[in-house]
Amino acid sequence: MPSNRQIHLDNRPSGEALASNFKLVTSDTPALQMSQVLVRHHYLSLDPYMRGRMNDGKNYAQPQPLGQTMIGGTVGEVVDSKHPKFTVGDQVVGMGGWQEYSVVDATQLGALRKVDTTHVPLSAYLGAVGMPGVTAYYGLVKIIAPKIGDTVVVSAATGAVGSALAALAKARGCRTVGIAGGPEKCQYAVAELGFDACIDYKLHSTAASLSQAVAEACPNGIDGYFENVGGMVLDAVLPRMNAFGRIAVCGMIAGYDGQPLPLSYPALILTQRLKVQGFIVSEHMEVWPEALTELGTLVATGKLRARESIAQGIAAAPEAFLGLLKGKNFGKQLVKLV
């Protein structure tokens, strides 16, 4: 049995999440029971939603239990199997958590899914052709529902969700404008991800200043906004929304450490007759097949080339995750384990 290094949640953050909230633990992988599969993880996905799970109390997801391996999406290969549908060498995606190996009960529906890496790299199943991609798809297609020629804006534009959103929105004939932090990300958004424009929020210290830049990048106003950030960015975008605009609220990473982030002008929801809707993609499994089909095609045909930030080794996961919360990543944040 191989030795398995894991990251546990050791204690909950009060305010900002810290490396000391996590603990590296080494255990043995147990012997397989019937129907179980042993997966060696090649990549671990780090995603903003995990910050919410670190808190206790009422949240939109179950809190991560203390003293257990952090949850998270993983891709890897089957190294042992007692289930007839999986054989050694299969490439699989699952929710293996922050560890090097996982033992999966393959009879559990959706627990483990074989993937084809002929045209799509294995790591993409954690990003563009995985949960972040489907997240972009749901918010864009099911909430924003853009028409040709609409202007669609997304914050955290070069992240895993923003990258996928750009490709999906371009395919629908939208003017697509990103908001990201720093000149390098903004240049990349336009040059590589297909955004028509990208605004560097770090150049602006107030919502009013950022809002002016948004207005310049969106001369016809904004019809759809995909929100990953909240706070000042939302305050800057809201006044630029056109009548009957739609805002898909996917994340508010600016507030994940618990400080309240008020919305300055909620009356705009009324005066512009906006629809503002929050969602969690895992509650809409019905869209996954159609979304993954489109996203897989976009990746396979080179229309969606999402960048990855890759940390090396399980011990690097906590620092990489904390960096993600601060926007230090550039593209999809992964941890490479093999």
Next chain:
Amino acid sequence: MPSNRQIHLDNRPSGEALASNFKLVTSDTPALQMSQVLVRHHYLSLDPYMRGRMNDGKNYAQPQPLGQTMIGGTVGEVVDSKHPKFTVGDQVVGMGGWQEYSVVDATQLGALRKVDTTHVPLSAYLGAVGMPGVTAYYGLVKIIAPKIGDTVVVSAATGAVGSALAALAKARGCRTVGIAGGPEKCQYAVAELGFDACIDYKLHSTAASLSQAVAEACPNGIDGYFENVGGMVLDAVLPRMNAFGRIAVCGMIAGYDGQPLPLSYPALILTQRLKVQGFIVSEHMEVWPEALTELGTLVATGKLRARESIAQGIAAAPEAFLGLLKGKNFGKQLVKLV
């Protein structure tokens, strides 16, 4: 030609609206041209949306022009007609404005509508069976879309919109909870309007305290919220929304004088996967027939007995309107002109 007293908007408010923003003017009614109808107004409707029209600049409605008669809904009777479809004595509803008489081009679609007062009093066509009633209908039926057993909350519960909402929600098997100002209004809401409970917001100086009262009145949480007020009331209700709750934003009267009213915890839209949608009923004319049919039946059968606050004479309109903005009215605010 009868002499016609009118209220003009003389100057725009800076901050709070004042009586000095208005001016009483007397003019003659002009001789009728072909297709025109002269209407003597019996009642003028005063509604919160008029406050927004008093401001200049980008708004969700055209600003009220200075030096012209304030717009507003009216009911009355035809006293002269040069249109074949209208005869003297017809009872009609229209947008005659803050004046005693109006000359209406009856060829203009929807400018003047004959009404039947056999089972519904004339004034009700400005309230329960008029724009406020349809407003309640649209927000409840088209945005909140409640299921039997859902808990629905409405602010400004004893106003024209809130009264209609209570009857419409009861007819759909909802637990219906109001928020109103003062013990008299709250008692009336339960005793006469059919609310299951009504919360007196004046007993609470903080959103946290009001929110606790909301929680007690809504033991199963809130599935639908119809917002007329904004500010502290919205802050108090939002944390009590159930997952997948719907908020119809009809008004934010607390902020109509221009002070910004932030929303303290917008992240709840995400964590509770809420849909928050603003609307203006005049943009959804397609629902008016079905709404007026149901509302007319509710009034005719005594299931909706909305109270009216009646000011006497056109000169009283400005003070009555300013009182409405402060919640001094009790039920639908009208001005009786005949």
